[in-house]
Amino acid sequence: QSALTQPPSASGSPGQSLTISCTGTSSDVGYSNYVSWYQQHPGKAPKLIIHEVSKRPSGVPDRFSGSKSGNTASLTVSGLQAEDDSDYYCSAYAGDKHWGVFGTGTKVTVL
Amino acid sequence: EVQLLESGGGLVQPGGSLTLSCAVSGFTFSDYPMAWVRQAPGTGLEWVLVISGTGAHTYSADSVKGRFTISRDNSKNTLYLQMNSLRAEDTAVYYCAKVQHFFWSGPTFDYWGQGTLVTVSS
Numbered sequence: 038q039s040a041l042t043q044p045p046s047a048s049g050s051p052g053q054s055l056t057i058s059c060t061g062t063s064s065d066v067g068y069s070n071y072v073s074w075y076q077q078h079p080g081k082a083p084k085l086i087i088h089e090v091s092k093r094p095s096g097v098p099d100r101f102s103g104s105k106s107g108n109t110a111s112l113t114v115s116g117l118q119a120e121d122d123s124d125y126y127c128s129a130y131a132g133d134k135h136w137g138v139f140g141t142g143t144k145v146t147v148l
Numbered sequence: 149e150v151q152l153l154e155s156g157g158g159l160v161q162p163g164g165s166l167t168l169s170c171a172v173s174g175f176t177f178s179d180y181p182m183a184w185v186r187q188a189p190g191t192g193l194e195w196v197l198v199i200s201g202t203g204a205h206t207y208s209a210d211s212v213k214g215r216f217t218i219s220r221d222n223s224k225n226t227l228y229l230q231m232n233s234l235r236a237e238d239t240a241v242y243y244c245a246k247v248q249h250f251f252w253s254g255p256t257f258d259y260w261g262q263g264t265l266v267t268v269s270s
Contacts, residue, residue, distance in 0.1 A: 038210070040192065073256045075193070082243055082260035083185075083193065094258060126193050130254025136207040137255035142192040 041066060041127055041140035048146040049117045057143045059110040059127030065138050067108035071130035074103055074112045076123050083126065087112060114145070122147040150174035150259045152244050157264030164234050164268075170227040170244030170261055178202070178222040181247035183257065184229045186240035186266075196242070197229065200251045212238075234268045241265050 041061040049055040059066065059074075066072055074087035085094055087103040090110065100115045110129070114121055127140035156168040168184070183198040197208045197218035206218055217230040227244050242264055245257035 069254075071254045071256060073254075075257075077193075082263055083257070084260075085248070085256065085258050088248060088256045088258075128193075128195075128255040130252070130256075133252070136198060137195055139193045139195065139255065 038065075038131055038135040038138050041129060041138055043125075043127060043140040043143045045141070046144045046146065048148055049114075050148045051117055051119065053117050054113060054115045055117060055145065056111050056113045057125055057127075057145070059112070059129075059140045061108050061110075061129055061138070063108055064135070065108075065129040065131040066105065066110050066127075068132055069130050070105070072103070072105055072110045073128045074101075074110075075126045075128070076121075077126065078123050117147050119147050121145060150246070152246065152259055152261035154242065154244050154261040154264040157242065157266045159267045159269065160234055161270050162235060162268055165230070165232045166234065166266060167231070168229040168242055168244075168264060168266070170229075172225045172227065172244075172246075175246070175259075177220075177225040181251045182218075182220060182227045183245050183247060183255070184216075184218060184227075185243045185245050185255075185257065185260075186238075187243070187263075188237070188240040194240075195255050198247065198251070198255075199227070205251060231266070234266075236268050239266060239268045 075083035246259040248258040
């Protein structure tokens with residue numbers, strides 16, 4: 038099972054919006070709506086910020102939103118803030134053969 | 149408050165074995181699948197093994213199949229990772245993680261431990 042493809046890096050100024058893509062196949066991203074996104078600051082454990090494509094766990098700011106079209110999922114961060122400077126990973130359910138897969142990760146820099 | 153606390157990491161020689169533990173509190177442990185996720189230095193996340201709430205079902209990544217085993221003791225609220233035939237490429241921070249809903253929803257992890265470092269080197 039190959040990792041989902043994410044851009045290595047993305048950047049934006051405070052207040053701007055930024056979108057990260059996560060491209061897979063019909064066997065993972067396109068297979069179901071079990072697509073999630075995580076934020077990870079250096080030296081810390083990942084934090085779930087989006088699940089089931091577009092649902093936000095309690096406490097996650099509504100600046101974070103998710104969507105999916107076909108085999109590509111996207112995470113949008115609106116109104117970038119300094120604390121959004123972090124690594125972001127997508128993940129997807131891959132069915133009963135491979136169970137799951139993570140994305141390659143995107144380093145977001147707030148300029 | 150949900151807490152996951154890993155232990156057992158350290159330095160081990162290639163070909164050696166190591167067992168990690170993850171002590172859990174704050175939720176009904178037996179109701180949820182659990183997983184081990186690792187992150188090699190400077191790289192991305194890789195789920196390694198997952199186990200259902202009862203322990204009846206497990207999945208492993210191809211990279212560890214036949215070498216690593218996941219298990220759980222629901223009476224002790226503890227998750228385990230038995231690692232055998234360790235290789236240099238197994239060097240990573242190992243996280244235990246709680247699956248948010250059910251086994252067939254894939255890698256949606258709503259709680260994570262702080263991680264424990266495993267270094268495989270001679």
